[in-house]
Amino acid sequence: MSLGKGVMSLDEDSLLIPASYSRIIARELNLQERELEPLLRGTGLPINILLPGDEAYITAQQQMRVLDNAQHILGSPEIGLRLGRQLQPSSHGPLGYLVLSSPDVITALESFADFLPLRLPLASVQVDLDEHYLTCILEIRVSAKPNVLRIMQECFALMIQAVVESVLGRELTEASIELQHARPSHSDCYGDYLHSAVHFSQTVNRVQMPAVLARKANASGHSDSYSLSQDHCCRLLEQIPVSAMSTTDQVRRLLLSHPAGSITEADVAREMFVSKRTLARRLAEEGSSYRTISEKLLSELAVRHLRESNFSIDAVAASLGYCDAAAFRKAFRRWYGQTPSQYRRDKLLMPIS
Template identity: 25%
Template sequence: MSSTVSPLQPCLHPIYARLLCAALCQRGFDEAQILLGTGLDWAQLHSDNRSLNFAQVQRLVRRAVQLTDCPWLGLQVGCATQVSAHGPVGYAALACADLRGVLQVLERFSVLRLSSLRLTGYLEGERYCVRADEEFDLGDVREHILATIAGTFLRLLEAVCGTLPVGELRFTFPFAEPAWGARYRELLGPGVDFAADCYSVSLPLAWLDRPSLSADPQAARIALRDCEHQLLGVREGGDWTTRVQLRLLACEGRYPTLGQLADEYHLSERTLIRRLRDEGGNYQQLLDEVRQELACWLLLNTPLSVEAVAERLGYQDTSNFSRTFRRWLGMTPNAWRNGQLAVPAP
């Protein structure tokens, strides 16, 4: 796993969190119940297209499984996800001439929707395999994330090629078979195995030439151009909001002022303010969000005391940190930590 990737870096398009929330709403849960203890804001989640970081996703998934007592919830959500939810990546895949092109799109551009996994395609005898390697440890939400991906992949194949002999598909998962393993075979078909080295899906090599039901060369060119443009932005550091977020995440206790940050980017302070404003944010808001996420992560994933967490975030006065944390999440750091640790892992 890459040591250069942090679970606090943006990694998941918010549409997938919204789909999970929608599934919970369909089960009768309201907004307050769904987001309790997650630190997420309903209005922001459903209006802001900035990617969520893994810590946010982890808290939401834990809450969802706690509410539903359904450890295979990710599989159900994935199987119900429309291809349009994948944005330009989904449109590009649908418009490809054949299944070979679809897989190439997924392998190259999946990072635009989920950057915590790296997809690699390869030949294995008479089969074509796609494996997913974790960029960092997905921990207790590994099953939910990988099951969602498996269901999403099956739904995409069906949209592109129509009805498929699912018995020819093989899914492997890097965890022991759970008590609900029959649910996987019910939804994905009989070719499901567990306790593998990593997640992978494979299909007969002959399938690669299957024509797409929705092939559209012109639409494919437009969608692929859009994907390439977005991918270039990711490789160059993303938009200005993401650049600033990543810079702040790299700090520990001593954060640069807006002026210092502008100097680092060889910009005037006014220009950096304008660029962040054009993307719907400002420096203080981003600093606040980064501190909040770091606080939540450290409280949940380390044994550090509240005083030590406050110091790591640059607060000289622990009481000031506690007041700020209460403003963020409506409870004290200790109350939030105890509540989060009480949530059972999937």
């Protein structure tokens, strides 16, 4: 049943969404463990669904209630912009790696459009290219309160912007962003989040940019290494139990769920809804530390790259989040007592443990 411009109703109980997006919302609100319950009010969901490592899914209606609750908790209509800013490609799990692996802008957008319904079936995106414009159009697939629809539309614009900018390696300033909702009271804030002109009360939700951007190459120069990193991380994730996880397991899972080097200890603590001090104390009680976990993971990923690819040392360093290969070589020598090149030469034919 059609519910208005760009909105299509489906069986909303059949649309399932990873709980990880609700964790992003809780993190953006800077909630601590004891403050999580109001975010889930009216959903019937337990608090542990927001804790790292829980791979549960929630329904579309539950997700929309979480969005509504988030706006009430923040006490400001700006929640859609703040949340959208957090939805970088890395926040979408395997979809994020696919986008980062894309050779050019249009491939990244098409990959995003193809796989978005698998992660966020609340909406779908259509990507079109003609001789003048590269266009992304949003279709919202559920009914929702006006403020929740506005949040979804703001998130759409910011997700498209993030995908394009991750490939271009710069701000997207030459697009035109059209949104169906009327100019909101917080419209003066849009320029702090969106880098192109925004138009309100439009007939569709659309981001349109010059067609010449479609074939702009991935600025990272190491797109293939992101794809391999995804495979490595997924295999390591499979080795971590999904229930009764220790704090060490939760930290390891969080690090594996993001491209290497994209999150810090403070980010991990926020995702676990605790302070850095509390995180450090809990890890110490398990005989571990954030640095120990991070270093061990990077060393594991490093040897997998060196054994399973012919990427240059520079490309391996970039895929692991190092700013330069010299820093990676120094770390690798500390881990294994030899350089990456020596390791690759000596261990290439040995099976992975």
